[in-house]
Amino acid sequence: MDDLQxxxxxxxRLAYRVAGDPGAPPVVLLPGRGADHTTWDEVIEPLAASWRVYAPDLRGHGQSEWPGDYSLESMRDDVVGLLDHLGVERAIVIGHSLGGVVAYLIAEEYPDRVAxxxxxxxxxxxxAGQSVPERPADPFPFDWAMVEQTTDQRNDPGPAWLxxxxxxxxxxxVLAGGAASHLPQHEVADLAARIPGAELVTIEAGHEIHKHRLEEFLSAVTAFLTR
Known part of the structure; x- marks a missing residue:
């Protein structure tokens, strides 16, 4: 795996990890809220055998800049800007949780960029009817303003997003985490039903499928990508 760029x-400043053959088809991995590129450490190496993998820290996370503005639209445009910087016209986009919202906002606004x-x-x-979580006392690797602002958007999403x-x-x-996930699984199924032709697969792993059922996650993803 290459160094962070x-x-x-x-x-x-947007930090990102890169791995794999520069000539291979590009894959972008977008982490969930509060996570950074390291959440994908066990995913990157297997995918890098067949794809060029880019794993950015979203704004306000990890080693990317914490500018104070954390709309999901700005995160969407950051990812597209990173693709422009990299000279990547179209990429496979894999997103977990909040990163998945960013992914489908890209697919809605920039359909030609998502393979x-x-x-x-x-x-x-x-x-979502969420309240802002209690701020932890210990240092954390993200800007707390990001939590506040993205919670506001979860409670009042853009009217056109749905x-x-x-x-x-x-x-x-669409991968669903099953009964152990905190997300309402009927909403995950509804998400899949609303995207034309989307396939829904449930892996009983909870919210972080790639963490708790890595092999099943990789099997489902690679089967889909190589179909």
Missing amino acids: AARVNGI RMVLEDVPLPVP KRLGEITAPTL
Whole structure:
């Protein structure tokens, strides 16, 4: 695995990990809220055998810049800006949780940039009725303002986000974490039903499928990507 790199994107520093043959088809891994590229450590090496893998830290996370503005639209545009920086016209986009919301916002707004999409236990864009979690006392590797602002957007998502799921053209795999996940699984199933042609696979692993059932996660993803 190569060293962490960085790009100037939309006026901020975006850090990302890269691995695999530069000539291989590109895959972008987008982590969930509060996580960074290291959440994918066990995923990157197996995927890098067949794909060029890019794993960015979203703004406000890890070693990317913490600018104070954390709309999901800005995260979406950061990823597209990173693709521009890398000279990547189209990529496979794999997103977990909040990273999956960013992924489907890319597929809605920039359909030509997404070759295929995998959504790992990702919420439907409907009002979530969440409260901001209690701020931890210990230092944490993300900006707390990001938690506050993304909670606001989970409670009041963009009005077009739900409708535009039906306009997504990228072949899509939706992975559901099953009964142990904190996300309502009927909403994950509804997400899959709204994306044309999307496939829904449930892996009883809880919210972090790639952490708790790595082999099943990789099997489902690689089967979908190579079909």
